[in-house]
Amino acid sequence: MLTPPSRPPGARALPNKGQQTRAAILDAALALASHMGLEGLSIGALAEQMGMSKSGVFAHFGSREELQISVIREYHRRFEQEVFYPALEVPRGLPRLRALFERWIARVSVEIDSGCIYISGAVEFDDRPGPVRDALAEMVLDWQRALERAIRLAVEEGHLATDTDAQQMLFEIHGLILALHHDARFLRSERALDRVHAGFERVLAAAGASFPAAGVRPPRRSLRATAQP
Amino acid sequence: MLTPPSRPPGARALPNKGQQTRAAILDAALALASHMGLEGLSIGALAEQMGMSKSGVFAHFGSREELQISVIREYHRRFEQEVFYPALEVPRGLPRLRALFERWIARVSVEIDSGCIYISGAVEFDDRPGPVRDALAEMVLDWQRALERAIRLAVEEGHLATDTDAQQMLFEIHGLILALHHDARFLRSERALDRVHAGFERVLAAAGASFPAAGVRPPRRSLRATAQP
Numbered sequence: 310m311l312t313p314p315s316r317p318p319g320a321r322a323l324p325n326k327g328q329q330t331r332a333a334i335l336d337a338a339l340a341l342a343s344h345m346g347l348e349g350l351s352i353g354a355l356a357e358q359m360g361m362s363k364s365g366v367f368a369h370f371g372s373r374e375e376l377q378i379s380v381i382r383e384y385h386r387r388f389e390q391e392v393f394y395p396a397l398e399v400p401r402g403l404p405r406l407r408a409l410f411e412r413w414i415a416r417v418s419v420e421i422d423s424g425c426i427y428i429s430g431a432v433e434f435d436d437r438p439g440p441v442r443d444a445l446a447e448m449v450l451d452w453q454r455a456l457e458r459a460i461r462l463a464v465e466e467g468h469l470a471t472d473t474d475a476q477q478m479l480f481e482i483h484g485l486i487l488a489l490h491h492d493a494r495f496l497r498s499e500r501a502l503d504r505v506h507a508g509f510e511r512v513l514a515a516a517g518a519s520f521p522a523a524g525v526r527p528p529r530r531s532l533r534a535t536a537q538p
Numbered sequence: 539m540l541t542p543p544s545r546p547p548g549a550r551a552l553p554n555k556g557q558q559t560r561a562a563i564l565d566a567a568l569a570l571a572s573h574m575g576l577e578g579l580s581i582g583a584l585a586e587q588m589g590m591s592k593s594g595v596f597a598h599f600g601s602r603e604e605l606q607i608s609v610i611r612e613y614h615r616r617f618e619q620e621v622f623y624p625a626l627e628v629p630r631g632l633p634r635l636r637a638l639f640e641r642w643i644a645r646v647s648v649e650i651d652s653g654c655i656y657i658s659g660a661v662e663f664d665d666r667p668g669p670v671r672d673a674l675a676e677m678v679l680d681w682q683r684a685l686e687r688a689i690r691l692a693v694e695e696g697h698l699a700t701d702t703d704a705q706q707m708l709f710e711i712h713g714l715i716l717a718l719h720h721d722a723r724f725l726r727s728e729r730a731l732d733r734v735h736a737g738f739e740r741v742l743a744a745a746g747a748s749f750p751a752a753g754v755r756p757p758r759r760s761l762r763a764t765a766q767p
Contacts, residue, residue, distance in 0.1 A: 344665065424665065431724040432661040436573060436653065446725060480721065480733040481740070484713030491716060492709065495660040496675060504709040511710070515740055 331369045334359060338380050343423035347377050347430050347441065378444045384426045385448040392416050393455060402466030403518060406459045410482065410509055417486060418502065421493050427452075428490050453479060470517035481512050560598045563588060567609050572652035576606050576670065577662050607673045613655045614677040621645050622684060631695030632747060635688045639711065639738055646715060647731065650722050656681075657719050682708060699746035710741050 324332065337358055342350050352373055356363045370376040396408040417425055427449050434442040460475040485508040492501040553561065566587055571579050581602055585592045599605040621644075625637040646654055656678050663671040689704040714737040721730040 346662075422665075424661075429661045431720055432653075432658045433575075435724040436651075450725070474736075476729070477733055477736055480717050480730070481714070481737050483720070484715075484717035484737065485710070486713075487716035487720060488709050488713035491660055491712070495664040496679070500705070501709070504706055507703075507706055508710045508713065511744055512740075515744060 327369075334361075334366060334369055335379060335383050338376060339383055339426075340423070342377075342380050342384075342426060343420070346424075346433050347380065347426065347445075348433050350377055350380065352376065374439075374441055377441045381426065381430070381441070381444045381448055385451070388416065388427075388452070393452075396459075401459075401462045403463045403468035403513070406456075406463045406468075409456060409459055413486060414489065414502070414505060417490055418493070420490075424494070425490060428487065453483070456482070468519055469513075473516045478512060478516060482509065485509060485512070556598075563590075563595060563598055564608060564612050567605060568612055568655075569652070571606075571609050571613075571655060572649070575653075575662050576609065576655065576659050576674075579606055579609065581605065603668075603670055606670045610655065610659070610670070610673045610677055614680070617645065617656075617681070622681075625688075630688075630691045632692045632697035632742070635685075635692045635697075638685060638688055642715060643718065643731070643734060646719055647722070649719075653723070654719060657716065682712070685711070697748055698742075702745045707741060707745060711738065714738060714741070 392412040399405045399408040463469045489505040492498040621641040628637040718734040721727040
């Protein structure tokens with residue numbers, strides 16, 4: 310489950326050389342996977358890009374599968390940092406739910422040029438059972454549970470109707486994000502960002518959203534800015 | 539643009555041997571692509587599966603790219619046959635729009651075990667410009683235009699509010715289908731079919747759907763049955 314970090318980053322011990330190398334490999338692997346897909350990751354290609362020997366990469370990640378799983382976890386960690394934790398600073402209820410959705414959109418928008426590992430990975434691994442698929446599904450479900458909880462809190466706060474079906478709303482919101490990713494990335498549609506916002510407002514309105522008033526939404530131009538902690 | 543076939547299938551000349559072989563290769567290629575993705579298609583693997591030489595396959599499809607494009611067109615042809623043409627038999631307006639959506643769901647449900655080439659292809663080719671991506675986008679846009687037209691007809695018939703934004707509704711409906719594909723195929727969720735129906739009813743209700751009464755929907759159990767022409 311997504312939980313706030315137990316200690317601030319500043320309190321961490323300084324990483325040693327081995328940890329620094331591992332982090333640098335992971336960083337390159339994440340960039341590679343964002344473009345080529347998780348299945349496009351190879352230790353050979355990674356070693357070449359890092360100017361390392363394959364055995365040097367193997368010393369940090371014992372297998373291609375372990376590398377793929379590490380990339381998924383690193384992606385998840387960054388997703389939490391950019392989308393989840395900052396939204397926890399916003400008051401619970403509809404404001405936090407909106408913050409989560411806006412940050413999710415901002416994240417997907419940033420990824421238009423590289424690709425979301427959750428979305429592309431789901432298509433790559435939906436018929437490939439095994440530890441990589443399991444790790445990916447675990448991260449996706451973790452994020453879905455966090456969103457579902459935010460919806461339930463909005464109901465508890467009286468910002469959404471008491472008969473709101475949180476899982477149904479989650480399904481519909483997720484559909485909007487998938488459509489954004491498809492239209493903006495594959496069809497290169499410039500209208501997708503407008504559509505995803507309008508869709509979200511309609512989902513909220515159908516659940517009797519009462520705070521802030523339906524139809525009022527933050528200006529889209531500031532998405533990138535609001536994505537900063 | 540999707541249009542009814544210019545002549546019934548029965549009026550076609552009988553295929554010759556070469557056409558039969560080409561059709562058999564295409565059939566195997568479509569099955570392979572549904573499981574492995576369009577990028578998983580190789581002339582070598584196909585030749586092995588068909589018990590043919592690679593040059594025998596090359597005689598029918600001059601290149602891997604031509605094979606991929608032929609597979610996309612064949613997929614589109616079948617999609618039209620199963621989803622689009624039968625819905626044209628249903629009265630225009632909300633009944634036809636519902637028929638299109640129900641058949642689309644039925645198609646995606648059938649594909650839970652193999653995968654939709656439109657959806658997986660969009661993720662595979664969103665950052666690979668070229669003729670394969672273009673062919674795929676053309677087919678997807680063709681289908682989207684057909685749906686958008688069905689929405690506009692429902693407005694003209696007075697079944698949806700006159701201020702309905704057809705492209706917005708299309709975006710939201712497409713999102714529901716993508717969420718169904720994701721949840722049913724990747725997360726193996728058994729609730730996805732209920733969610734997609736509930737979402738569709740909410741989209742229609744928001745557009746003031748007046749025919750048939752909102753909340754009334756065909757029983758889901760008959761999906762497969764109603765998918766037959």
